[in-house]
Every structure is written in structure tokens, then in C-alpha cells.
Amino acid sequence: MQMFPTNRPRRLRISPGIRDMVRETRLSTSDLIHPMFVNETLKSAKPVGSMPGVMVRPPSEAVTEAQTAEALGIPAVLLFGIPERKDEEGSAAWADDGVVQTAVRNIKGGTGMTVITDLCLCEYTSHGHCGILRGSEVDNDRTLERYARTAVSQAEAGADIIAPSGMMDGQVVAIRQALDDAGFENVAIMAYSAKYASAFYGPFRDAADSAPGFGDRRTHQMDPGNRREAIREMRDDLLEGADILMVKPAMPCLDIIREARDAFDEPLAAYSVSGEYAMIKAAAANGWLDGDRAMMESLLSIKRAGADMIITYFACEAARLLRGE
Ligand code: PBG
Numbered sequence: 001m002q003m004f005p006t007n008r009p010r011r012l013r014i015s016p017g018i019r020d021m022v023r024e025t026r027l028s029t030s031d032l033i034h035p036m037f038v039n040e041t042l043k044s045a046k047p048v049g050s051m052p053g054v055m056v057r058p059p060s061e062a063v064t065e066a067q068t069a070e071a072l073g074i075p076a077v078l079l080f081g082i083p084e085r086k087d088e089e090g091s092a093a094w095a096d097d098g099v100v101q102t103a104v105r106n107i108k109g110g111t112g113m114t115v116i117t118d119l120c121l122c123e124y125t126s127h128g129h130c131g132i133l134r135g136s137e138v139d140n141d142r143t144l145e146r147y148a149r150t151a152v153s154q155a156e157a158g159a160d161i162i163a164p165s166g167m168m169d170g171q172v173v174a175i176r177q178a179l180d181d182a183g184f185e186n187v188a189i190m191a192y193s194a195k196y197a198s199a200f201y202g203p204f205r206d207a208a209d210s211a212p213g214f215g216d217r218r219t220h221q222m223d224p225g226n227r228r229e230a231i232r233e234m235r236d237d238l239l240e241g242a243d244i245l246m247v248k249p250a251m252p253c254l255d256i257i258r259e260a261r262d263a264f265d266e267p268l269a270a271y272s273v274s275g276e277y278a279m280i281k282a283a284a285a286n287g288w289l290d291g292d293r294a295m296m297e298s299l300l301s302i303k304r305a306g307a308d309m310i311i312t313y314f315a316c317e318a319a320r321l322l323r324g325e
Helices: 009-013 016-022 059-071 099-110 140-157 171-181 199-208 228-240 251-263 274-285 291-305 315-322
Strands: 032-039 055-057 076-082 114-119 161-164 188-195 244-248 268-272 309-312
Touching: 009 016, 032 059, 032 099, 032 315, 055 059, 059 076, 059 099, 059 315, 076 099, 076 199, 099 114, 099 140, 114 140, 140 161, 140 171, 161 171, 171 188, 171 228, 188 228, 188 251, 199 274, 228 244, 228 251, 244 251, 251 268, 251 291, 268 291, 274 291, 291 309, 291 315, 309 315
Parallel strands: 032 055, 032 076, 032 309, 076 114, 114 161, 161 188, 188 244, 244 268, 268 309
Antiparallel strands: none
16 A cells, blocks of 8 residues: 655755756746836926835936936836826827826937827826716717827827727727827727726726726626626727737736636737735735745736736836846
8 A cells, every 4th residue: 555645746845956856937027018107297206105115206317217227127107197187088198298198208309219109088187087088978089089089199209019008998909000090000008908996997098197086987897706808808899900918907807817818829918917015015014924935926926827028116126136236
């Protein structure tokens, strides 16, 4: 009779050297995308209370922050803008000298980074909704025209990748056609395809001043109970011309990331959102978690689930650890 197991998994965990040899997933600085907030109303950088370590900066300072990320080996930034003036339509989103357009020009002028621009109207509308309103509802098709205009103006400023995050139906094809018509056929689209109506966006809305003035975003963002719908959204976005798919949030959606990885061959991004960052920071500040280890484990688990790239407010901190700094 066999008294001991012949299979001893512990053999491969017995030393750091062997553990390293058999490690299946590795995080690298090139997996990370650094999100940045640029606010036209600011004269100097301002910390975000609910996101310790994250700053909102005036457009003139965007390039310095991008250079810091670049020096750490991070390949790309994702830009969010907060304009000086908001209106019903969010018209500052497509202004040639708008906050994001200016920041893109500065960053492209001062770094070699890939610049991704978030495309939504919630930071630009006086009511904080992601598009033009008809009554109390976002009017899908009239909003698409504004998204198309905004995409072209972001591309004219030098954006390499446009990332529509408003979850309007048809937003990818509307943007693709507008970009192509304007001669930007090589500007790519990273589609926020499976974006859930999540409580984990709370801290972001402080940073971006984009909380809806009334109601919520449940008529366009996805119900967290739905899994098959996420796959449908991603398939539709690919048919509409998306180059990169995204799942958001990340840690609450590891199953969706895995499923997307198995279902599609296209590059897959995961957005580890503001609330995921805030939770780890808050627990670490209380001494309840080892912040560095929790950060690295969460990023690794997102990659293990199948993400090729991770948008994370931890990008610079994680890059420093990965580089042994
Ligand atoms: C804009 C947008 C949001 C986020 C990214 N793009 C806010 C929202 O949908 O309410 C959230 C990102 C984060 O929480 O880090 N629509």
C-alpha cells in the first residue's frame, strides 16, 4: 500500500530558485498603462483625497508626469481631462485647444510615449452624464455625433489610441468611420467593451469631477450580474472595428477577463479602477494589509486571468518594485 503521495507539489516550491523557474505568470513594466488626470482649472498639482499618491495636474505639468512614467519603462498613458467650462453638450471635449488636446500635444512633444485618450462626455457636461440628454435619458445617437467629433480632435492633437468609455451603442463604429474619413486610419481604438455599472468608480468621480448630477449610469453601463452579455458586447465591438478590448473593473471581473481571453484573439486590456486602488491604499494605511504585496498580487492575478495590459493607478509604484528600486 502506498503510504506517501508520489506526487509532491511542494518539491517545486521548496526554494526561491525553483519557484522562479516554474512561475507561470510574470508581470513586467511593459504590461502597465499609467492613467493621468489633467484639469484646466488648476494652477498647480492637487492630490486626490480618496486616491493617496494620485495627483490631478494642470495641462502644463502633464508632460513631467508622463516623463516620470516613461523613465520607469511604462509604455503608455491614458489621459482624462477636466475642462475649465462645462455645458449641456460637453462641447469642451472636442475643442482644438481643449484640455486633453493640449495635454496630448505636450506629452507627444516631450516623450516617446504612446498616448491613449479616454473619450467620454461626463467630465465635460454640466449634468455629469456621458452624453447629450433627452429628458433625463442619454440620447444615444445624438451622443455618437459628439463622440465622433471628439475622436477626430483627439487624433488631430496626436493621440495614438482612442478609448471610448461611454458605453453608447455603436460608439466604436461611429468613431472608426469618423477617424477614417479624417485620414486617421492608423489611429487605433481601445474599446471599453465590457464596462460594468460599478461602485468601484467612486474615487475616480472625485478626481475627474464627473459624478452624474442626478440618476446613475445603469441605462448604458452593464449589470454586474451579467456574463454572457459581456461577451456579446466584445463581439459587437470587434465587428465595429475595435483593435483592443477592455474589461472594467478588473478584480471584480477576473472571470470575464478569462472568458474574453479564451473567446477572442485580439489584445485584451483590464482596467483596475480607482476603487480597487483606494481599497488597497486604505487597508495598507491602517496596517491591515501589506500594501506592496497586495498591489503586486492583484496585478499578477489580473494578468493571470488573461489581460495583456493593465490600466492601473499603481503603474509607477509597481514599475519601481519590478525594477528593484
Ligand atoms: C468615464 C470613465 C469613468 C472611469 C473611466 N472612464 C467613470 C465612470 O464611468 O463613471 C472610471 C475609472 C476609475 O474608476 O478608475 N466614463
